[in-house]
Amino acid sequence: MATDPASLLREHGVHVTAQRLAVLRAVSSHPHCTAEEVAEHARAEIGTISRQAVYDALGILADNGLIRRIQPAGSPALYECRVGDNHHHLICRTCGRTADVDCTVGNAPCLTPADTAGYQIDEAEVIFWGKCPDCLAASQGSADDQARSPRISDSDRQTG
């Protein structure tokens, strides 16, 4: 992080505590981490910190725009320090690996619905779901194995 976390908290009007600093550092060095992972990293840094304290700190940091919370379907919330650039995410359906992808247009909302139904739209949060390169390579590898193995049922069908 370019700015030191303590002054970052002050700039955003957030009272500086060791716990909030530890949580902010954990999110900063582990983008797209879950609250559980944040707790682990924060504990490694400052010793004991309760789960509730981690959730409280995450809530305050998110409310004050220091961190961003994304909530993919079927996954716990993920936290990151990259805020305010309207970037989107690529998520692997197989292993859950999450990567940043720049905003398609450059500013929010980068998508407009066909019909706004009278809503004033200020954001479109996009998650692109698919398979990450590693899982893709793994699945192609197993497909090759199947192709190499003898296909008895096929030859049976041809002769019979």
Ligand SMILES: [Zn+2]
């Ligand atoms: Zn994957």
Ligand SMILES: [Zn+2]
């Ligand atoms: Zn991100």
